Amino acid sequence: MSRNDVSRAGGGLQTRPSQPAQLADVLERVLDKGIVIAGDIKINLLDIELLTVRIRLLVASADKAKEMGIDWWEGDPFLSRNGRDQRDLDSRLRRLESAAGIEEGDGE
Amino acid sequence: MIEAPAAQAWYVYGVVDATTAAPVDDVRLVEHGALAAVVGQVPLADFAEDVLAERLNDRVWLEAHVRAHEDVLMRLAERATVVPFRFGVIYRELGDVTAMLRQRRDELAAALAHVRGRVELGVKAWADRARVEAALGDAPAGGSGGRAYLERRRTEEERAQRATALMTEIAQGAHERLLAAAVEGVANRPQPRELTGREETMILNGAYLVEDGGTALSELLRTLQDEYAPSGVDFELTGPWPPHNFVEPPEDA
Numbered sequence: 001m002s003r004n005d006v007s008r009a010g011g012g013l014q015t016r017p018s019q020p021a022q023l024a025d026v027l028e029r030v031l032d033k034g035i036v037i038a039g040d041i042k043i044n045l046l047d048i049e050l051l052t053v054r055i056r057l058l059v060a061s062a063d064k065a066k067e068m069g070i071d072w073w074e075g076d077p078f079l080s081r082n083g084r085d086q087r088d089l090d091s092r093l094r095r096l097e098s099a100a101g102i103e104e105g106d107g108e
Numbered sequence: 109m110i111e112a113p114a115a116q117a118w119y120v121y122g123v124v125d126a127t128t129a130a131p132v133d134d135v136r137l138v139e140h141g142a143l144a145a146v147v148g149q150v151p152l153a154d155f156a157e158d159v160l161a162e163r164l165n166d167r168v169w170l171e172a173h174v175r176a177h178e179d180v181l182m183r184l185a186e187r188a189t190v191v192p193f194r195f196g197v198i199y200r201e202l203g204d205v206t207a208m209l210r211q212r213r214d215e216l217a218a219a220l221a222h223v224r225g226r227v228e229l230g231v232k233a234w235a236d237r238a239r240v241e242a243a244l245g246d247a248p249a250g251g252s253g254g255r256a257y258l259e260r261r262r263t264e265e266e267r268a269q270r271a272t273a274l275m276t277e278i279a280q281g282a283h284e285r286l287l288a289a290a291v292e293g294v295a296n297r298p299q300p301r302e303l304t305g306r307e308e309t310m311i312l313n314g315a316y317l318v319e320d321g322g323t324a325l326s327e328l329l330r331t332l333q334d335e336y337a338p339s340g341v342d343f344e345l346t347g348p349w350p351p352h353n354f355v356e357p358p359e360d361a
Binding site: 025029037042 | 196352
C-alpha cells in the first residue's frame with residue numbers, strides 16, 4: 001500500500017517508500033474520527049483495553065507535553081476541536097482504570 | 109461435516125453518492141435517495157456481545173479489522189467522494205441500514221458536500237531536541253570547579269527552555285501557515301514516543317482538508333522543511349487519506 005506514503009523525496013521531505021501507513025495513524029483515524037453511528041450491535045470502543053492503553057499513552061503524553069511547555073494545541077477551541085471529547089474520554093478512562101485496578105505504566 | 113451457514117451481519121464503512129459506480133470487491137452499496145451506504149458482510153459471531161470484548165482486545169484481530177476498514181475506504185476514495193464512518197457500525201438487516209440513511213440523511217448529505225473533491229493530508233513535524241539545542245548555539249563553556257559547574261548547568265537549563273519555546277513556536281507557526289493552504293485543518297494531539305517508536309518528539313500532528321490533491325500544501329511543506337531543518341525540525345507528509353477528520357459536524361452546530 002503506497003497511497004499513504006506520498007512524502008516527497010525532493011525538497012528534503014522524509015519519504016518512506018513501500019511502507020504501509022503507520023498503525024498509530026490508522027488507529028487514530030478509524031477509532032477516533034469519522035461519523036459516529038449507533039448500529040444494532042453496541043461496540044463500546046472505550047471498553048477496548050488496548051484502546052484505553054492507547055488513550056492513556058496519549059494522556060500521559062499530554063501531561064508530559066505540558067511539562068515541556070509544548071501544549072499549544074490545548075485550550076484553543078479551534079486548534080483542539082476534539083478537546084471536549086478528550087476530557088470526556090479522560091474521565092471515563094480514569095473510571096475504567098480505577099475499576100480495573102490498572103496502574104500507571106502498565107504495558108499492553 | 110456440513111455446517112449451517114454462519115449468521116451474517118452488515119458492516120457499514122461509510123457513505124458515498126448513490127451515483128457512485130460499482131464498489132470495490134466484496135462490498136456493496138445500499139442506496140437511499142441520493143445516498144448510498146458502503147456495506148460488507150461480516151460473521152455475526154465475530155461481533156457477538158459475549159466474544160466482542162475478547163476480539164477487540166486481540167491486537168492482531170483489531171489491527172486486521174481496523175486496517176481492513178481503512179483499506180475499503182482508501183480504495184473507494186480513489187474513485188469517489190466518501191464519508192468515513194467510525195469503526196464498528198453493524199446492522200443485522202439491510203433494511204436497518206436504509207433506515208439509518210433515512211434518519212441521518214441531512215447530516216450525511218452535508219458531510220458529503222463538504223468533502224467532495226477534497227482529500228485529507230496528514231502533516232507531522234518532528235523535533236530532534238539535540239539538534240534544536242545545538243542550533244541555538246552558545247554551548248556551555250568548559251572549565252572546572254564548582255562555580256563553572258553551576259554556570260554550565262544554568263546555561264544548559266536556559267538553552268533547554270529556549271529549545272522548548274522554539275519547538276512550540278515552529279509547530280504553531282507551521283500549523284497556521286498550513287491552514288492558509290487548506291480548506292480546513294485541525295491539530296490533533298501529537299502522538300507520544302511510546303506509539304511512534306521514534307527518538308524525535310512529534311510536535312505537530314495535523315490533518316488538513318485540501319483541494320486539487322493538495323499541491324499548494326505539498327509545496328508549502330517543502331518550504332517549511334527547508335526553513336526549519338536547520339533548527340532541528342523535520343516535516344512528514346502522509347496521505348491522501350479518506351477525510352476522517354472532516355466529516356463530523358461542528359460541535360456547536
